[in-house]
Amino acid sequence: MKGKTLPQGLRRETLAVRAALPPSQWGENSEALYLTSGFVQPDAETSAHRFANPQEGYTYARTSNPTVTSFELRLAAMEGTEAAIGTATGMAAILLLGMGTLKAGDHVVCSRSVFGSTMNLFAKEFGKFGVESTFVSQTDLQEWRAALKPHTKLLFAETPTNPLTDVCDIAALADLAHNAGALLAVDNCFCSPALQRPTELGADFVIHSGTKYLDGQGRVMAGALCGSARWINDVFAPIVRTAGMTLAPFNAWVVLKGLETLDIRMKQQCANALQVARFLESHPAVTRVYYPGLESHPQHALAMRQQSGLGGAVVSFDVKGADPASLRRNAFKVIDSAQVMSIATNLGDTKSIVSHSATTSHGRLTEDQRQAAGIGQGLVRLAVGLEHPLDIQDDLSRGLDAL
Ligand SMILES: *Cc1c(COP(=O)(O)O)cnc(C)c1O
Numbered sequence: 001m002k003g004k005t006l007p008q009g010l011r012r013e014t015l016a017v018r019a020a021l022p023p024s025q026w027g028e029n030s031e032a033l034y035l036t037s038g039f040v041q042p043d044a045e046t047s048a049h050r051f052a053n054p055q056e057g058y059t060y061a062r063t064s065n066p067t068v069t070s071f072e073l074r075l076a077a078m079e080g081t082e083a084a085i086g087t088a089t090g091m092a093a094i095l096l097l098g099m100g101t102l103k104a105g106d107h108v109v110c111s112r113s114v115f116g117s118t119m120n121l122f123a124k125e126f127g128k129f130g131v132e133s134t135f136v137s138q139t140d141l142q143e144w145r146a147a148l149k150p151h152t153k154l155l156f157a158e159t160p161t162n163p164l165t166d167v168c169d170i171a172a173l174a175d176l177a178h179n180a181g182a183l184l185a186v187d188n189c190f191c192s193p194a195l196q197r198p199t200e201l202g203a204d205f206v207i208h209s210g211t212k213y214l215d216g217q218g219r220v221m222a223g224a225l226c227g228s229a230r231w232i233n234d235v236f237a238p239i240v241r242t243a244g245m246t247l248a249p250f251n252a253w254v255v256l257k258g259l260e261t262l263d264i265r266m267k268q269q270c271a272n273a274l275q276v277a278r279f280l281e282s283h284p285a286v287t288r289v290y291y292p293g294l295e296s297h298p299q300h301a302l303a304m305r306q307q308s309g310l311g312g313a314v315v316s317f318d319v320k321g322a323d324p325a326s327l328r329r330n331a332f333k334v335i336d337s338a339q340v341m342s343i344a345t346n347l348g349d350t351k352s353i354v355s356h357s358a359t360t361s362h363g364r365l366t367e368d369q370r371q372a373a374g375i376g377q378g379l380v381r382l383a384v385g386l387e388h389p390l391d392i393q394d395d396l397s398r399g400l401d402a403l
Contacts, residue, residue, distance in 0.1 A: 006018055006019070012077075012078050012194075012263070015074065015077035015078055016074065016077075016078055016259050016260055016262060016263060019073050019074040019077035020070035020074055021066055021069055021070045021073065030257070031067065031070050031253070031256055031257075032067065033249060033250065034066045034067045034249055035249055036061065036065070036249075037060065037061045038061070039057070039058040039059055039060070041057075041059070054241065061246065062240075062241060062244050062246050063237075063240075063246075064237075065249045065252070067249040067250075067252045067253045067256070068246075068249055068252040070252070070256055071086055071224075071255055071256040071259075072085060072086055072224070074256060074259050075193075075208070075224050075226060076226055078193040078194075078259065079188075079193045079198075079199065079206050079226045080193075080197050080200055081199050081206065081226040081227055081228070082228050082232070083228065083229045083231075083232035083233065084224050084225065084227075084232065085224065085225050085232050085236050085237055085240060086210075086222065086246070086252055087222075087223040087224060087225065087245045087246070088245050088246060088248065088251075089209065089211065089221045089222065090187075090189065090207065090208060090209025090211060090222075090223040091117050091118070091209075091223065092223050092245035093207050093208065093209075093223035093224055093225040094118055094121055094187070095121060095125075095245060096225055096236055096240065096243075097154075097185055097205060097207065097225055097236075098121070098122070098126050098131070098154075099239050099243065100239055101153060101154050101183060101235075102126065102131050102153055103131075104129055104130030104131065105130055105151060106132075106151055106152075106153040107132045107133070107134070107149045107151045107152045107153065108131060108132070108133040108134070108153065108155075109133075109134050109136060109144055109147045109152055109155050109156070109182075110122055110134070110136070110156040111135070111136060111137070111158060111161070111168060112135035112136060112137065112138070112373075113138040113158070113161040113162075113164070113166055113373070114157070114158040114161065114187065115158060115187065115189075116364070118156070118158070118187065122156070123135075134147040134149075138157075138159075138161055138166040138167075138168050139166055139167070139168055139298070139299065141169065141173070141176065144176055145176055148176070148180045148182070152180055152182045153182050154185060155173055155177040155182055155183070155184045156185050156187070157170065157173055157184070157185075157186050157187070158186070158187035158189070158190070159186065159187075159191075159196075159306075160190050160292055160312055160314070161190075162190070162314065162347070162357075162361065162381070163290070163314070163316040163357040163361070163362075163375065163379065163381040164290050164316060164373075164374055165190075165290045165291060165292050165297070165311075165312065165314060165315075165316060166298075167292055167297075167299035167302050167303045167307075168299075170184075170186055170196075170198050170201040170202065170306060171202050174201060174202025174203055174204075175202065177204075178202070184198075184203045184204050184205070185203065185204065185205040185206070185207060186198035186203045186205070186206055186207065187207040188207065188208060189207070189208060189209045189212045189348070190212075191312055192212075192213040192262055192266055193206075194262050194263045194266035194267070194308075195266060195270070195307045195308045195310050196306055196307045196308065199226070201306065204227060204228075204231075205225060205226065205231070206225070206226040207223075207224075207225060208223060208224040208225075208226070209222075209223055210222025210223055210224060210247075210251070211223070211346075211348070212346075212347055212348030213262060213266060213313075213348040214255050214258055214259060214262060215254055215255045215258040215348075216258045216261065216262065216265050216348060216349065217258065217349060217350055218346055218349040218350075218351065220251040221251060222247055222251045222252065222254075222255045224247075265350065265386065266310070266313070267310070268386060269313035269350075269386060270293070270310040270312060270313055272313070272385070272386070272389040273291065273293065273311060273312065273313045273314070273382075274291070274293045274294075275389040275393075276315055276382065276389055276396070277291035277311070277315045278294070279396070280317045280396070281294060281296065283396075283397075283400050284320075285319055285320050285330075285400040285401070286317050286319060286400065287318045287378070288317065288318040289316075289317045290315070290316040290317065291311050291312075291316075292311040292312060293310065294311070313383060313385075314347060314381065314382065314383050314384070315382045315384060316357070316379055316380065316381045316382070317379070317380055317382075318378045318380075319331050319378045319380060319400070319403060320378070320403060321377075324367075324376070324377045325377075327376060327377040328356075328358070328359075328377035328378070330378060330403050331356050331377065331378050331379065332356065333399045333403065334380055334399030334400055334403075335354050335356055335399070336399070337395075337398040337402065338354050338396070339398065340391055340392070340394075341353060341354040341382070341392065341395050345360045345361055346383070350385045350386040351385045351386075351387075352383065352384050352385035352387055352392055352395075353382070354381070354382055355380070356379070356380060356381075357375050357381050358377050
């Protein structure tokens, strides 16, 4: 494992293409894909040593694999954390977080606007094991404070949220958590480290779905949990080794290569999203636009501070309509008139995606729950990609102009 050692102090854009394990003896310039489940040991003594000290050598790919290690090194370098650990999916990273930080009798405070599966994981699955969760307003710090209990161990936030792009104050939540003797985890899917580094603002852990912007081209499932070396190596790595929510080397390799272009993709997708958001704000058939990059967004100033001055690439909007039935009809018309954008529920792809939250991601809620969450039948969500923004505008105009 010979290779040049990188100098200290490299910037994120450089680390995104350079941070990795050194090349093999063949000197490959692009990181190798090690498709192997087992690793041959030079002798029984070394084998015994590596089994006892997994950091010192590879043994079996459920524990680790060099391609996965390169992904972990690169993501940690970009997030500015000491370490990271890859997982099979983003949800597996949140499962791992819970398994490592919680036990029966513990309490979690979580935003009620987080990803639906995250809410189910805390409320239903961890609930079965005696972990109690309280769900609070994304933006009202007072509610977070009031929900704290003596046995609160974890605060969990996601910012901006899907689909309404509500932004919470990471630094304020970190203070709240630490004053209460608890830890703060932030799901950084929507911003990625290109825009937002939660641990710089005081968070203890960062969650990623590699499936989204990190891959960025909608090819594989992946996830990661970033944090201190002590937590990753001493707490989370042994759980992955035992429980097996391991990231597959092929998927790790795809996302590793995706990270190389994360910064330029994110910047362009944010610029496209801002242009589309401004277009939507000026369209007479649109009654409201939700986008942190717009001055009209309630947490615009906070978002600009926290997200490197960029709004992200998810834009939602309400179409006009007199009642729930006509709102839905109009939203469907906009979605079905698109000839370029994909109708799908994923996000973080170079291909723009258009979706109807009330009947997809939030379709399992009752109408009352949806109303409380502010997700009406007229709401359309865009995950803006890399097409020319004028082509996205034209694609939206096809439906909007006909309303
Ligand atoms: C998609 C997503 C997840 C889950 O990631 P998977 O890779 O699909 O398991 C978690 N949080 C957010 C914000 C997401 O968008």
